[in-house]
Amino acid sequence: xxxxxxxxxxxxxxxxxxxxxxxxxxxxxxxxxxxxxxxxxxxxxxxxxxxxxxxxxxxxxxxxxxxxxxxxxxxxxxxxxxxxxxxxxxxxxxxxxxxxxxxxxxxxxxxxxx
Amino acid sequence: xxxxxxxxxxxxxxxxxxxxxxxxxxxxxxxxxxxxxxxxxxxxxxxxxxxxxxxxxxxxxxxxxxxxxxxxxxxxxxxxxxxxxxxxxxxxxxxxxxxxxxxxxxxxxxxxx
Numbered sequence: 001x002x003x004x005x006x007x008x009x010x011x012x013x014x015x016x017x018x019x020x021x022x023x024x025x026x027x028x029x030x031x032x033x034x035x036x037x038x039x040x041x042x043x044x045x046x047x048x049x050x051x052x053x054x055x056x057x058x059x060x061x062x063x064x065x066x067x068x069x070x071x072x073x074x075x076x077x078x079x080x081x082x083x084x085x086x087x088x089x090x091x092x093x094x095x096x097x098x099x100x101x102x103x104x105x106x107x108x109x110x111x112x113x114x
Numbered sequence: 115x116x117x118x119x120x121x122x123x124x125x126x127x128x129x130x131x132x133x134x135x136x137x138x139x140x141x142x143x144x145x146x147x148x149x150x151x152x153x154x155x156x157x158x159x160x161x162x163x164x165x166x167x168x169x170x171x172x173x174x175x176x177x178x179x180x181x182x183x184x185x186x187x188x189x190x191x192x193x194x195x196x197x198x199x200x201x202x203x204x205x206x207x208x209x210x211x212x213x214x215x216x217x218x219x220x221x222x223x224x225x226x227x
Contacts, residue, residue, distance in 0.1 A: 043217035
């Protein structure tokens with residue numbers, strides 16, 4: 001069973017609304033990833049952190065998404081102004097090593113933008 | 115540009131048969147290839163992985179065959195069981211501090227008893 005905890009499990013928002021989801025990585029895992037999995041099962045890497053520092057992020061994440069992993073608090077991913085195309089399963093994963101060799105995924109937050 | 119490709123998109127086999135899932139990649143710097151499986155309404159979980167120094171990795175009924183020259187690999191599921199019905203994702207990683215996994219499109223496997 002995954003020890004990466006994601007909340008909420010389901011999230012429903014209207015277009016233009018903010019959508020925020022949280023992730024508690026597995027204890028002792030310094031690296032956290034966020035992926036978006038769409039209805040076609042395609043994975044899109046969004047951003048990753050090592051401790052509190054951003055390692056990589058894609059353009060979309062820079063512009064409409066904000067993410068952080070503060071010390072002693074859950075990591076979070078927030079969509080500033082939700083669009084219909086953002087409807088997807090958002091997966092948080094953590095890794096013991098920075099090279100992402102083994103990702104441990106949380107159960108995901110399924111976002112529906114109406 | 116899809117860096118990791120999988121085929122077929124879906125596959126149905128009878129219980130006891132061998133399922134063969136194919137994966138190919140573009141980037142020759144990829145140096146780690148995990149396979150994840152995902153059951154309906156669940157998150158992906160690591161199944162088995164291989165590095166290019168090997169051309170075969172076996173774990174029970176699951177075997178990865180790797181061909182570095184052709185940039186291809188395959189996952190064989192022998193003696194398939196209904197509980198193996200899931201979507202299987204081939205992924206690749208270049209390693210390094212900021213490495214991230216690149217996933218294929220997945221192969222949906224259905225095992226009929």
